[in-house]
Structures are given as C-alpha cells and as structure tokens.
Amino acid sequence: MQKINFRKVIIAIITVSISTLLAFGFDQFGIRKENIMLIYIVAIMYIILETKSFWYGMFSTFFLVFIFNFLFTDPKYTFVINDPNYIISIILFSLVSISIGGLMTKLQKQVQSSLENERKINSLYKMSKDLYNAHSINDIIDFEKKNLSSNLNRNIRFYFQNLDVINDIELSNLSEHQKEIDYAIENNQLCGKNEPKFSDLSFEIFPIKGKHNIDGALLVDCETDIITLQEKEFIQTNLAHLITALEREKIYADKEATRIEMEKEKLKSTLLRSISHDLRTPLTTLQTGTSFLFESFDKIDDETKKSLLLDINNETSRLNEFVENLLKMTKINANSLVINRKKELTEDILQDVYRRVSNRLSTHTLTIEKKKDIEYVYADASLLIQVLTNLVDNAIQHTTTNSNIWIKYCSSEKETIFSVIDDGGGIEKKSLKHIFDDFSNVRNNNGDKSRGAGLGLSICKAIVLTHKGIIKADNNDLGGTTIEFTISTKK
Amino acid sequence: MSSKILIIEDDTVILRFLNLAIKTEGYETSTSNNGVFGINLFINSSPDLILLDLGLPDIDGMDVIKEIRKSANTPIIVISARETEQDKVKALDSGANDFITKPFNIGEVLARVRVWLREKSNPENESTFEFMDLFVDFEKRMITVEGKEVHFTPIEYKLLELLIQYKGKVLTHQFIQNRIWGYSTVDDYQTLRVFMASIRRKIEGEGIPHHYILTEVGVGYRFKDC
Numbered sequence: 038m039q040k041i042n043f044r045k046v047i048i049a050i051i052t053v054s055i056s057t058l059l060a061f062g063f064d065q066f067g068i069r070k071e072n073i074m075l076i077y078i079v080a081i082m083y084i085i086l087e088t089k090s091f092w093y094g095m096f097s098t099f100f101l102v103f104i105f106n107f108l109f110t111d112p113k114y115t116f117v118i119n120d121p122n123y124i125i126s127i128i129l130f131s132l133v134s135i136s137i138g139g140l141m142t143k144l145q146k147q148v149q150s151s152l153e154n155e156r157k158i159n160s161l162y163k164m165s166k167d168l169y170n171a172h173s174i175n176d177i178i179d180f181e182k183k184n185l186s187s188n189l190n191r192n193i194r195f196y197f198q199n200l201d202v203i204n205d206i207e208l209s210n211l212s213e214h215q216k217e218i219d220y221a222i223e224n225n226q227l228c229g230k231n232e233p234k235f236s237d238l239s240f241e242i243f244p245i246k247g248k249h250n251i252d253g254a255l256l257v258d259c260e261t262d263i264i265t266l267q268e269k270e271f272i273q274t275n276l277a278h279l280i281t282a283l284e285r286e287k288i289y290a291d292k293e294a295t296r297i298e299m300e301k302e303k304l305k306s307t308l309l310r311s312i313s314h315d316l317r318t319p320l321t322t323l324q325t326g327t328s329f330l331f332e333s334f335d336k337i338d339d340e341t342k343k344s345l346l347l348d349i350n351n352e353t354s355r356l357n358e359f360v361e362n363l364l365k366m367t368k369i370n371a372n373s374l375v376i377n378r379k380k381e382l383t384e385d386i387l388q389d390v391y392r393r394v395s396n397r398l399s400t401h402t403l404t405i406e407k408k409k410d411i412e413y414v415y416a417d418a419s420l421l422i423q424v425l426t427n428l429v430d431n432a433i434q435h436t437t438t439n440s441n442i443w444i445k446y447c448s449s450e451k452e453t454i455f456s457v458i459d460d461g462g463g464i465e466k467k468s469l470k471h472i473f474d475d476f477s478n479v480r481n482n483n484g485d486k487s488r489g490a491g492l493g494l495s496i497c498k499a500i501v502l503t504h505k506g507i508i509k510a511d512n513n514d515l516g517g518t519t520i521e522f523t524i525s526t527k528k
Numbered sequence: 529m530s531s532k533i534l535i536i537e538d539d540t541v542i543l544r545f546l547n548l549a550i551k552t553e554g555y556e557t558s559t560s561n562n563g564v565f566g567i568n569l570f571i572n573s574s575p576d577l578i579l580l581d582l583g584l585p586d587i588d589g590m591d592v593i594k595e596i597r598k599s600a601n602t603p604i605i606v607i608s609a610r611e612t613e614q615d616k617v618k619a620l621d622s623g624a625n626d627f628i629t630k631p632f633n634i635g636e637v638l639a640r641v642r643v644w645l646r647e648k649s650n651p652e653n654e655s656t657f658e659f660m661d662l663f664v665d666f667e668k669r670m671i672t673v674e675g676k677e678v679h680f681t682p683i684e685y686k687l688l689e690l691l692i693q694y695k696g697k698v699l700t701h702q703f704i705q706n707r708i709w710g711y712s713t714v715d716d717y718q719t720l721r722v723f724m725a726s727i728r729r730k731i732e733g734e735g736i737p738h739h740y741i742l743t744e745v746g747v748g749y750r751f752k753d754c
Binding site for chain 2: 380381382385386388391392418419422
C-alpha cells in the first residue's frame with residue numbers, strides 16, 4: 038500500500054468541501070438531489086485525476102456518501118435514510134464512482150506507460166545514434182555506461198575479457214567475484230540476485246556475448262531494490278545495441294590493423310631492396326677501384342691513381358652520408374629520435390652545411406645567402422643541418438653538371454623559410470607530389486644511375502614534421518627545382 | 529728528437545692506418561688495442577700526444593682520459609663514433625683536448641696532431657698575426673681586413689685574441705665564457721654566439737666566405753689553423 042501523501046489528502050479534502058458547498062447551495066435553491074449526486078461524481082473524477090490514485094477516489098466516495106446522507110436526505114442531519122430511493126441512489130453512486138475510478142486509473146496508467154515507452158524509445162534512438170558516432174571501443178563503452186546509469190539510476194559496472202579496455206571491476210574491488218562473472222559469460226546466462234544462480238550476490242550479472250571475441254558482462258547493482266521486468270528489458274535492448282556497435286568497431290579495428298601490417302611489410306621489403314641497391318652501388322665502386330689499384334699499381338700512371346683514389350674517397354663520403362640517413366630514419370621510425378631544440382644562429386647552421394657538402398660539390402656551385410642581421414631558428418641543430426645537407430646533396434646528385442645551387446632563408450616573426458634552389462633540370466610535375474614519400478626516386482629512372490633510395494628527402498620531411506614545419510617542392514623559373522621548408526623561430 | 533704519439537684504438541685496420549700515416553709524418557708511435565695496456569704504455573713511454581678511441585673493449589675511453597689526467601697534461605685527441613654533441617662536450621669536460629668523429633679524414637687527424645704538438649714546442653708570443661686577408665697587431669690592438677682597419681669592441685677583441693691564441697683547437701662555449709666574462713651563464717651562450725656572429729661579419733669578406741672561425745655546432749668554436 039502506498040504511503041499517505043499529504044498533498045493528495047489536502048486536494049481530496051478541498052475538493053470534497055467545495056463540492057459539498059456547491060451541493061448545499063443547489064439544495065437551498067431546491068435543485069433535485071440527483072444533480073447533487075452528479076456534482077459528487079465530477080468531484081470524485083477530479084480527485085482521481087489530480088491524485089492519480091484509485092484509492093483516494095474511493096475514500097472520497099465513502100466520505101461523500103455519508104455527507105450526502107447527513108446533509109441532503111430526509112431526515113436531514115442524521116445518518117438515517119427514510120426513502121429507499123436514496124438507498125438505491127447511493128448504491129448506484131458508489132458503483133458508478135468505483136467503475137469511473139477504475140477506468141480512469143487504467144487510462145492514466147496507459148498514458149503513463151506510453152509516455153515511459155516514448156522516453157525509452159527516444160533514449161534508445163539517441164543511444165544508437167551516439168553509438169554510431171562513437172569512434173573507439175572505449176568511447177562506446179563510456180557512452181553506454183553513462184547512458185545506462187543515468188536511465189536506470191543504478192550503480193553499474195562493465196567487464197570485458199578480450200577488449201583492450203580498463204575494466205570497472207578491477208577498479209572497484211569486485212575481482213573476488215570473477216568466478217561468478219566468468220560463469221555468467223561462459224553460459225550466457227543471467228546470474229546474481231533474483232536469479233537461480235548466485236542469488237547471494239548484491240548485484241545482477243548480464244552477460245554480453247558477441248562475435249569476434251566480444252565477451253563481457255554488465256553488473257547492475259540491486260542491493261536496495263530489485264530490477265523490474267521493464268528495466269531488464271531496457272538493459273537487454275541496450276546491451277544488444279552495444280554488442281552491435283562493439284562488433285562493428287572491432288571489425289574495423291581488425292581490418293585497419295591488417296592493412297597497416299600489410300603496408301609495413303611492403304615498406305620493409307621496398308626498404309631492403311633499395312638499401313641493398315644503395316649500399317651495393319658505392320661498394321662496387323670501392324671494390325673495383327681498390328682491387329684495380331692493387332693489381333695494376335705499377336701499370337697505371339700517377340694521374341690515374343689519383344683520380345681513382347678521389348673517386349673512392351667521394352664514394353666513401355656518400356656511403357657515410359647514406360648510413361647517417363639510414364640511422365636517423367630508423368630512429369624516427371622507432372620514435373626514439375631525441376630532438377633537442379634550441380635557439381640557434383641560422384648562419385652557424387648554414388656554415389656547417391657548407392663545410393659538410395663542400396668537398397662533394399665538384400662541378401656544382403653552392404651559394405649561401407648572407408644577411409646583415411643575426412637571425413635565429415628554434416631547432417635541433419644537427420637535424421636541421423641534416424635536412425639542408427640532404428637537400429643540397431639531392432640537388433648535386435640529380436642536376437646536370439655545372440648547375441648552381443643556392444640556399445636562401447627568410448625569417449618572419451614566427452618562422453624561418455629555408456629554400457634550396459637549383460637550376461639544373463627540374464622534376465616532372467606528376468612526380469613532385471611523391472618526392473618526399475619513402476623510397477621514391479624520381480629524377481632519374483635509368484637503372485643504376487639513379488642513386489639514393491629517396492631516403493634523403495623522406496628524412497627531410499620527417500625531420501621538418503617533427504619541428505612542426507612544412508616542406509614542399511616546386512619547379513622554378515630558373516629551370517630547376519626549389520624545395521622550401523619552414524622552421525619556427527620561437528618555442 | 530721527434531715527438532712520441534700513443535695511439536689507443538681497438539680496430540686493427542684503423543689502428544694500422546693511423547700508425548702508418550703518423551709514422552710517415554716522421555713521428556714515433558706506440559700502439560695499444562685496449563685501454564688498460566694503453567694506460568700502461570702511457571706510464572712507461574710518456575708520449576707527447578695521445579690519440580684515443582672512446583669505444584674500447586675493456587674499459588670506457590672516458591675512464592682512460594680520467595686516469596691519464598690524474599698525472600699528466602699530455603694532449604689527448606679523442607676519436608669516436610659517438611657523435612652527439614653531448615658526448616663531445618663530455619669528453620672535452622673530462623679532460624680531452626680535441627675530438628675527431630669517425631669516419632675521419634686522415635688529413636684532419638694529422639692537422640690536429642700538428643696543432644697540439646706545436647704548442648708544446650713553441651708557445652705563442654708573437655706580436656702580430658697574419659692569415660689570408662686578416663692582420664692583427666697585438667701591441668697596437670689593431671685589426672685590418674684586406675688592408676682596411678676594422679673597429680673592434682673590447683670584448684670582440686678579447687674573443688678574437690683568444691681564438692687566435694688557440695688557433696686550430698676547439699674551444700668549448702664554457703671555456704670561452706669563463707675566459708672572457710669570468711662567470712658562467714644559463715642563456716645557452718646566446719651572448720657569446722651573437723658576439724661571434726658579429727666578429728665574423730667584421731673579418732669575413734663579402735662573396736665566398738673565408739670562414740676563419742668554424743662553428744662546432746653544440747660544442748664551441750675553432751679558429752682555422754694556418
């Protein structure tokens with residue numbers, strides 16, 4: 038039986054009083070008693086409507102019968118009835134009141150439950166929409182957690198066996214119930230309080246079972262009040278949606294992982310191929326050169342010897358540069374490259390670049406811009422030097438003999454733009470986009486003449502990106518290529 | 529009597545190359561392929577200069593430096609494949625005098641050896657210095673570039689004088705800072721770098737640069753050896 042609600046009692050009393058006053062007035066004007074009955078029926082309807090309770094209506098009916106008897110039936114102001122007509126009227130009045138009360142409460146319940154259903158459908162709709170927009174397994178579970186706990190007003194916890202998520206039960210010391218939870222998942226069976234299995238628990242276990250290794254459980258607290266059938270249905274519908282969403286996400290993640298794995302494999306084999314090519318070419322020069330010198334030392338003149346030795350020396354320095362790049366690339370790929378950004382003088386960097394490349398220039402001319410003012414960049418000096426060295430080396434290797442190469446720079450408040458410009462041929466338009474990709478080698482496609490795995494430029498890109506700058510290449514008016522990149526001047 | 533040079537290097541081929549090149553230059557050599565024997569050789573033969581590889585099979589090259597520094601100031605030139613700036617600075621701080629990074633040019637090694645042996649034989653006390661277009665008169669405190677006098681502030685002059693005094697040798701930021709200003713700094717040697725940049729502008733002509741002052745990025749400066 039529901040508790041007595043003070044507000045409802047007041048409503049009943051006021052309604053009874055007003056209707057009685059009205060009836061008394063009518064009676065004074067000699068209006069027939071049957072109408073008074075009708076007023077009372079209206080009053081009872083109002084009470085049921087306001088209190089939303091059948092029983093308040095019935096109590097009020099009971100009181101009104103006595104008031105009617107006391108005030109309006111002869112002999113007045115007694116509980117005695119002389120006219121048997123009134124007895125019949127009172128009986129009929131009571132019956133009508135009871136049936137109206139019954140009908141009205143039924144109607145109200147229906148309205149209530151249809152409102153409730155509408156709310157649930159809305160929440161389900163919103164949930165499936167939000168689940169669709171969730172982007173990771175964690176998002177989905179987080180969202181579902183919020184949704185369920187706010188709708189149920191209960192403490193809930195999720196547990197998943199094979200998903201890479203933080204499980205609630207480990208956080209809330211429920212691991213001791215691992216056995217029960219595992220049983221529920223294993224047998225796909227509701228367990229816990231109010232269920233045949235493990236009824237001594239203070240919560241109920243809803244198993245979550247889906248394809249693609251989705252196994253888990255939802256723990257719903259029901260220590261204080263039991264879970265109603267409606268709630269159970271609501272939970273199960275929610276869980277069905279959750280499973281679909283999780284399956285979808287899992288399939289997507291698995292696919293993505295396979296794709297990345299495949300891409301990695303492809304990259305690895307390309308890398309190996311191009312590295313072995315890039316190592317072999319200079320090594321061949323070294324081996325043939327040195328063996329020729331060794332075997333024919335007395336037969337060749339000094340001039341030839343010198344030029345052979347110079348070739349060997351140049352090839353070695355190139356090989357060294359290549360190994361350097363390879364090392365940096367490995368570090369960048371393994372995310373173990375330590376970036377030590379500092380405020381550096383731009384001219385110091387450029388001077389070092391000049392020193393590094395000067396003996397590889399041969400027929401090329403390198404001009405480095407000089408500025409009156411002192412300018413700074415905020416960068417890792419050795420990495421920035423490597424970028425510029427690579428770009429110049431790239432220009433040396435891929436341009437026609439006697440080409441010019443310039444390094445220019447231009448600083449603004451925020452960043453410095455470095456440009457490495459050459460006038461030696463340019464790059465095909467369709468290849469421009471790809472020159473910073475790993476292992477692209479675009480300028481020369483004629484077999485062994487093409488040097489470098491395209492590693493140099495992709496390292497440039499990686500280094501510039503770690504400095505949060507951008508790098509781009511374009512053909513210029515001089516009939517060559519300009520590669521530009523930005524490095525910030527401040528932290 | 530020719531100078532004695534001790535070479536400590538574990539790679540046989542590199543050791544042979546170094547030995548050959550240095551002997552060809554007319555120096556006497558002794559060699560060791562590990563640290564402990566190297567220290568022994570140092571004690572017994574008291575060389576004039578040491579070429580030391582940092583990556584040794586038995587003990588760390590840094591420990592060899594520390595051991596030698598306990599008893600002598602013999603110049604030590606470190607040869608190393610460890611190439612980060614911190615490694616270089618660390619070696620210099622523990623007492624090494626100069627460094628060469630692998631792979632190196634043999635000409636570079638010989639130049640460094642010459643520089644470090646020269647100081648021992650004749651300490652600098654000339655009153656003028658001339659190198660390509662640069663002329664410095666230490667008595668008059670006057671500097672000319674391509675025959676024209678260039679004005680130097682007192683600090684700039686002190687810096688240039690210091691660099692010339694140690695020409696061919698690497699000077700760490702910290703060393704220069706202490707010698708010129710007498711105190712250390714926390715600003716990453718920004719002031720020092722700006723002074724260096726302005727000195728460069730004054731002594732290096734237009735067009736193709738002479739690069740009298742070489743920057744050892746992250747380590748310090750070196751005045752070109754002449």
